[in-house]
Amino acid sequence: MAHIGPLNTRLRIMKLVVSQDATYGTQTETWVPLCECWANRLDVMPSRDESLLGGALEVSSTKIRFRFRWRDAVESGMRVILLGGIERTMEIIGGPSEISGRKAFMEILCEDVTSDG
Numbered sequence: 774m775a776h777i778g779p780l781n782t783r784l785r786i787m788k789l790v791v792s793q794d795a796t797y798g799t800q801t802e803t804w805v806p807l808c809e810c811w812a813n814r815l816d817v818m819p820s821r822d823e824s825l826l827g828g829a830l831e832v833s834s835t836k837i838r839f840r841f842r843w844r845d846a847v848e849s850g851m852r853v854i855l856l857g858g859i860e861r862t863m864e865i866i867g868g869p870s871e872i873s874g875r876k877a878f879m880e881i882l883c884e885d886v887t888s889d890g
Contacts, residue, residue, distance in 0.1 A: 777840040777878050780811035783856040784839060786847055804852055812841035817882075835885045837863065843876045853883050861885055 787804040794801050815838040839853065847869050855861045867882030 777872060778813040778815075780813055780841065782812045782814040782839065783809065784812050784841070785809045785854040785856055786844070787852040787854060788846070788848075789851070807846055807851065808844060809856070810841045810844070812839040814839055836866075837883050837885065838880055839883060840872060840878055840880045843871070843879050847879065847881065849881075853881070 786807045786809075788807045790803050790805050792801050792803070793799070817836040817838065847865070849865050849868065851865045853863045853865060855863070863883035863885045865881050866884045869879040869881050872878040872880055
């Protein structure tokens with residue numbers, strides 16, 4: 774079995790559910806929990822972080838990779854909430870990709886976007 778490192782970061786994976794409001798007929802988007810799991814966190818090197826200037830608003834983008842036990846329902850575009858301490862919400866922008874070749878572990882790339890201004 775492949776070794777992916779210590780599973781020491783708790784994640785909640787969220788999926789987007791789109792429904793139609795019964796009264797007004799408008800679409801309603803809600804993020805609902807898919808699962809919680811322990812993961813190995815791999816910070817992307819700081820030299821790859823980006824800082825974008827858009828008018829007077831500065832946006833910084835931080836990317837983190839997570840490795841965890843295989844889950845069939847995880848897809849790009851879902852969200853991840855880092856649990857414990859201050860919760861951070863991130864979007865899955867890459868993956869999932871299979872690590873071991875036997876659907877034992879997977880890796881996702883997430884992006885955390887914060888605005889200062």
